Amino acid sequence: MTNQVLLQVDPSNSSEDGCPDETLFDIYHSTQASWGAATRNFIGALPIELLLAIFTHLYRSSRRLTRTGEIWRLDDPNLSSLFPYAPAAVCSMWRLVLSRIPEFWTRVVIRVDSQHTRSQDVRHYFEWSRNLHLDVIITRHRDEFEGHDKREKSKVVKATRELVRHIGRCRSIHFDVMYSSSLPSILHDFHQRTAPHLHTLKLKCQVDDGGTPHRKLVHWSFHAPGLCHLYLDARNFFDVCVDRNNWLRRLHTLSSLSVSRYRHFSDKGIDLYKLLRAIEESPTLAYLELKDLRFSRVRPWTTTNDISIELISMNLEDLSGEALSEIIGYVDSAPETTRISRCAITTCHHSLISNGIAFHDLSADQDLMVPLANWRGRTLSLVSCACFHDDFLRDMIDGGPHDQSFACKWVKELYLVNCTKFSPRLLKTMVLKRRKLARRSIFWRRDQETLDWTFPNVAPITLISVDGGPALSKEDREWFDRNLGSFHWDERKWFNPFKDSGDGDHDMYGG
Numbered sequence: 001m002t003n004q005v006l007l008q009v010d011p012s013n014s015s016e017d018g019c020p021d022e023t024l025f026d027i028y029h030s031t032q033a034s035w036g037a038a039t040r041n042f043i044g045a046l047p048i049e050l051l052l053a054i055f056t057h058l059y060r061s062s063r064r065l066t067r068t069g070e071i072w073r074l075d076d077p078n079l080s081s082l083f084p085y086a087p088a089a090v091c092s093m094w095r096l097v098l099s100r101i102p103e104f105w106t107r108v109v110i111r112v113d114s115q116h117t118r119s120q121d122v123r124h125y126f127e128w129s130r131n132l133h134l135d136v137i138i139t140r141h142r143d144e145f146e147g148h149d150k151r152e153k154s155k156v157v158k159a160t161r162e163l164v165r166h167i168g169r170c171r172s173i174h175f176d177v178m179y180s181s182s183l184p185s186i187l188h189d190f191h192q193r194t195a196p197h198l199h200t201l202k203l204k205c206q207v208d209d210g211g212t213p214h215r216k217l218v219h220w221s222f223h224a225p226g227l228c229h230l231y232l233d234a235r236n237f238f239d240v241c242v243d244r245n246n247w248l249r250r251l252h253t254l255s256s257l258s259v260s261r262y263r264h265f266s267d268k269g270i271d272l273y274k275l276l277r278a279i280e281e282s283p284t285l286a287y288l289e290l291k292d293l294r295f296s297r298v299r300p301w302t303t304t305n306d307i308s309i310e311l312i313s314m315n316l317e318d319l320s321g322e323a324l325s326e327i328i329g330y331v332d333s334a335p336e337t338t339r340i341s342r343c344a345i346t347t348c349h350h351s352l353i354s355n356g357i358a359f360h361d362l363s364a365d366q367d368l369m370v371p372l373a374n375w376r377g378r379t380l381s382l383v384s385c386a387c388f389h390d391d392f393l394r395d396m397i398d399g400g401p402h403d404q405s406f407a408c409k410w411v412k413e414l415y416l417v418n419c420t421k422f423s424p425r426l427l428k429t430m431v432l433k434r435r436k437l438a439r440r441s442i443f444w445r446r447d448q449e450t451l452d453w454t455f456p457n458v459a460p461i462t463l464i465s466v467d468g469g470p471a472l473s474k475e476d477r478e479w480f481d482r483n484l485g486s487f488h489w490d491e492r493k494w495f496n497p498f499k500d501s502g503d504g505d506h507d508m509y510g511g
Helices: 026-032 050-059 093-101 118-126 154-167 234-241 271-282 323-330 391-395 424-441 475-484
Strands: 065-066 068-072 107-111 134-139 168-178 199-208 230-233 255-264 285-291 313-319 338-343 357-362 380-383 413-417 463-467 486-490
Touching: 050 093, 093 118, 093 168, 107 118, 118 154, 154 168, 230 234, 230 323, 234 255, 234 271, 271 323, 313 323, 391 413, 391 424, 424 475, 475 486
Parallel strands: 107 134, 134 168, 168 199, 199 230, 230 255, 255 285, 285 313, 313 338, 338 357, 357 380, 380 413, 413 463, 463 486
Antiparallel strands: 065 068
């Protein structure tokens, strides 16, 4: 059965006596009247009831249920089969039928690449959604983020102009473009706007190509009372979140924040102290991502620590210099998880305090023991880290003269992805020694029992998962399988096992 809600006719298109002036059936029959009998076998001649049933099925299959209601699935917005754009491109008849159902057009996808969406189509998409709430995506095809596009900014400006007219209906807004200079300016484009339904705002770019500093507005305002997830390029962040007009103070439902992309060669870098001070002033922030940022020493970073940031999770990627160490030092509470990718860890003079640590893409010259020697967490994940090798395992085996001074003393779970520079036999030796010493102090029957236990000297390794690892002998495989509560080992290399944190439509922490 066709969803009755979707088949309602917009009252604005009805005559004074309540009857529709032009229903979907009128469109169908008027179109059929102009065609010859020879064309009736073509796809455009399908009965209106069947078309509506097909489109409703496609709509439902493009949606999913969440704790807060039904939303669009996290499909790639550039999929050639994306609903409703794919069926709307089949023929004018299908496009007319689709345009009459506003629910179909609550996901507005606008391309700003070589196959850019025409301005008149952008207007139509917003019009066809009537007064319903919207999820808006302004993006490029994934194959068109290379090379140069001098016209990208002008295309984004036109799309932004139309978007702002409807911002009061937007639930989520997602820009994913090539250049930072193409992104809209929150300071000016969104000034004095109100977005009562907006819960996610993402302004993302692949390249920081610089830009002219925006003129500060004394009484700037952008009212988004329900905003939960905010992803900004560094220039927009400093425009609206630094100094006296810190927008973060007014976002009382904000849970996740991402600041990214500040690498332009002509700039001296951003002030880490100001960045962290602004973040500290967010009243409800739980998840933080800092990505691809270059910092300057406007003031000494090692002065008195008067900043205190409390988080549940933190993701740090491609940060310059000693920024990682300074950021770790300013996070007072113990985040449940911390992910560190392509940062200098050897200069980190603060111990990591998260329960779970994940390192990604670390080079062979990094020393994992520097941030991990005094770490007291449970779960360690290493993805494509050439610095995970036998020397690290030997350090984990060495408990000092009396086996009472172990590095990573409470780690129980070890996940390895695309790490091949270690010996399975040495890994086995490390596991065996730690389990033997742990059992001397506390006896247990099943590893599952020990998950929340605290061991005095060293905890037992209870889980090992390896993907893309070195070859494992049958004998060693049987030993791990027999002695560990959970064990997995696959020698095949994983390609892109973890999506880059900035690539997903609802990346980082949902939304």
